[in-house]
Amino acid sequence: MFKKFLAALMAVIFFTSAGTVHAAKSKWQPEVTIGLLSGVNEVTLQFTLPCIMKDIDTKKQIKKIPNSQAITIKASDIQTSGVEIRPEKDDLQHLHVLINGKDYFGGVKLLKRGSTMTVINIAPVEEYLRGVLPKEMIQSWPIEALKAQAVAARTFVLKNREKHKKDGYELCATTHCQVYSGVETFPTTDKAVSETRGEVLYHGGRTVDAPFHADSGGMTESAVNVWGGNVAHLQAIAEEDKHTQAWTVKFTVYDFSSRMGDAFGTLKSFNLSPLTIGKSSNDRSTSGRVKVLKIVGTKKTVQMKGDEARRKFSLPSTLFEVNIIGDEVVFSGYGKGHGVGLSQYGAKAYAEKGWTYDKILAHYYKGATLKKLY
Ligand SMILES: [Zn+2]
Structure with a gap:
């Protein structure tokens, strides 16, 4: 009889403790x-x-x-x-x-x-x-x-x-x-999710846009230059290290000209200020990204936005220079992606230096704070 009672008691204790663990795990989430x-x-x-x-x-x-x-x-x-x-x-x-x-x-x-x-x-x-x-x-x-x-x-x-x-x-x-x-x-990756459970970036009393990209190329881009519309926590931020891979994309002058269409003729020259990361000019933003590129052909001159050039010529970013070398058009640049918000390669480099995730986020999203919603 006593043995039975003990077994029942043990079962209750076991059930209760298992239930507690279960309840802790099933906390509310959206x-x-x-x-x-x-x-x-x-x-x-x-x-x-x-x-x-x-x-x-x-x-x-x-x-x-x-x-x-x-x-x-x-x-x-x-x-x-x-x-x-x-x-x-x-x-x-x-x-x-x-x-x-x-x-x-x-x-x-x-x-x-x-x-x-x-x-x-x-x-x-x-x-x-x-x-x-x-x-x-x-x-x-x-x-x-x-x-x-x-x-x-x-x-x-x-x-x-x-x-x-x-x-x-x-x-x-x-x-x-x-x-x-x-x-x-x-x-x-499971650990990264569970250790930040419910945490979002917050600014001005609400959840913010938190865009990210692969590699800033040395400096991130202000949102206004990519999507038009100034966003307080998405400004151009200089990186502490130039941890970036340079890239080149080449076309023959013939290929390039045909991509520009019949009305353009043959490529004669480009009109673009030299690239200095962190320095703006009439055709480049503060980070050095191309805002507008002037392309001169035998039949007409085309003004192309940096973003449009990036799409049209499949460039990794708008942080580039372009030159005609021999019979080739050579785009050479830095970074990958739109450049706004967190740079993934940048985050990796800072983490390797010992930065914690909140410090990394505070670097890329200036003024935004972490808030635990649940
Ligand atoms: Zn979708």
């Missing part, structure tokens, strides 16, 4: 909806927990979906504007779903679009970030650089929830928003 597939006729789903399918308009239960059993849902099966599938009992952060065989965090929403449907993943933000971080930064990089990136990525999510409103979800899974391919995680 959810995000990510559009994965559109225009599909059917999708195969398999959940790790027993789930409930509900109509998104009436919120009424349509059916139960047992776990570990793959089900195929056809667009023609959906009679209303859509359905949502969530765990029957447990919360969303303990659920995984295989969508056409690929592992994702959280549940699923299927929106009817004409005769087809859109497949949307409903994920807890912190789990979603575990999937995003290894796609945005190399997982073997220093932990403080990964943590700075985690904060920038989290800030992006919570700031841009209206980006795909017309499509019926919040973010897409490509570079347009942030690259996400579900559960492809690493211990280092």
